Amino acid sequence: MELDPRLWGIRSMLSRVRHKILVLSGKGGVGKTLTTALLGLAAARKGLPVGALDLDVTDPNLHVVLGVDPGREWPGERKGILPVHVAGLRFMSVAFFTRGRAAPLRGREASEAIREILSATNWGQLELLLVDMPPGLGEEMLETLKLIPESIALVVGTPSRLSRDSLARLLSLLAENMPTRRILLLENMARGEAVLTSLAREYGARYIGSIPYDSRVEEALGDPSRLLDTGPGKASECIVEAILDYLSS
């Protein structure tokens, strides 16, 4: 019989991480990476031990939002690979090893990379680990949901009708196939009234709040303290509170 020892490694490495949150969406470009960064930075500012992991293995860009240059930083080693510290946040990404260059991966290879990173990263003790996922209902999402069965799905959607349609598909997939999984819905690029609350109710997800659209985000990218000063940054502080409330109830 042949076993993949990483499956045990993953459990062991994540055993000291209290809550794992996978940031998901069906369609791309809805703001998973930005919200992963903002929620992580806001939680770190509150003094929580928090980690952020970029699992968008073929096209990682969380380092850009956080202002980390993968060509210059190199994770240390101690009982595994150590995340890099940015503004109080512990950060890990495949970009450190690909030096920010393109790594064309087929489905199975993306899963291999995900297993490797999850089993090798030594986060230490964390209250919260936020995982930025690639868009889509494919290999990466299915593999990560399986590897971390206790994780919470934080689904990001925008008010656009196109986004809602795709959101409904993802929510129904999660609700049908993984009935015990805890699901949160976050509305991003909100303009005024929240429009996704009824969708959340329909699929048994918890609506966790909304983040407004703010054109100042673009120039603040790469600068954690400026990002936290934007509308989305401030909203993220409330959303972190809401998530912590939800997790403790």
Added chain:
Amino acid sequence: MHEWAIAEGIIKAVEEQLRSGVKPSRIVVVAGELQNLDLEVMRGYLDPALSELVPEASVEYEVEEARFECRSCGFKWSLKESVLTSEEREAIHFLPEAFHVYIRCPRCGSRDVEVTSGRGVRLRIEY
């Protein structure tokens, strides 16, 4: 050390075998050449732990040659024929899939390359 994390996974896997009531008689740690693990370091962690957990089992270490195949032109070659800097080796050591950035097909230059053997660590257990 990163080797520690891999060894830890192996020990946990063997422990679970024992808990489920099966007794391994032979354990083979198959290490892919691509990941370039330090086997001496691995043995330093594993030998004492395994000889305590499964004293009757034989424990062996095997290095599997890393081989590639180009998906564009079908060319096959081995890691030994690829030239890598020590930094590139280090990146691949942490994340074998990083080879896609540093290794191209020597015949046609394509980056759509598959590693057909010798990627990472597998644990072979016989009873």
